[in-house]
Amino acid sequence: MKELINFLVEPWAWYVSGPLIGLIVPLLILTSNKQFGVSSSLRYVCSSLKLSKRSYFNYNFNEQQWTMWFILGVFFAGVFSFQLIEIETSELSQSAKDYFEKKHIGIKGIFPADVFNWNKLFSVAGLLLVIGGFLLGFGSRYADGCTSGHAIMGLSLLSKTSLVSVIGFFIGGIIGTFLILDYLL
Numbered sequence: 001m002k003e004l005i006n007f008l009v010e011p012w013a014w015y016v017s018g019p020l021i022g023l024i025v026p027l028l029i030l031t032s033n034k035q036f037g038v039s040s041s042l043r044y045v046c047s048s049l050k051l052s053k054r055s056y057f058n059y060n061f062n063e064q065q066w067t068m069w070f071i072l073g074v075f076f077a078g079v080f081s082f083q084l085i086e087i088e089t090s091e092l093s094q095s096a097k098d099y100f101e102k103k104h105i106g107i108k109g110i111f112p113a114d115v116f117n118w119n120k121l122f123s124v125a126g127l128l129l130v131i132g133g134f135l136l137g138f139g140s141r142y143a144d145g146c147t148s149g150h151a152i153m154g155l156s157l158l159s160k161t162s163l164v165s166v167i168g169f170f171i172g173g174i175i176g177t178f179l180i181l182d183y184l185l
């Protein structure tokens with residue numbers, strides 16, 4: 001079991017992981033004519049729970065329930081990796097360690113423990129992170145897809161709107177990392 005966990009935790013070579021990710025597109029299109037993406041799960045949850053009668057949520061859940069299984073798998077894989085796999089702080093880059101030390105932020109594994117905890121949830125930074133998360137979810141649906149949907153599926157299908165979206169995701173990430181993050185921590 002330890003060998004399997006070590007195999008999964010270690011970085012995979014680009015020539016292995018890249019083609020595996022790339023094979024998702026033809027696999028979904030050829031086998032089921034479905035598209036890959038995560039943000040549409042909000043639509044599926046609301047549809048299955050019958051939370052609204054609006055046409056956007058008036059949807060055949062049984063046709064797309066595979067997406068909910070995928071989302072549950074992503075969620076439980078995250079829980080599994082966080083709870084069961086011990087990731088050492090030594091795996092962080094030296095610049096990340098220096099940044100956290102400069103900001104007096106404790107680290108648990110690879111996560112800034114002083115940021116990701118229940119005590120920080122109702123602080124200004126915690127509330128901004130929660131509001132930002134909801135805005136990110138809303139924005140991804142408003143843009144007709146999330147980063148994985150646009151970057152993997154959309155770019156593979158040569159979609160111009162996906163290209164513009166992915167460029168916007170990168171610009172937003174750079175702005176958030178280099179201009180906003182320092183004010184939150």
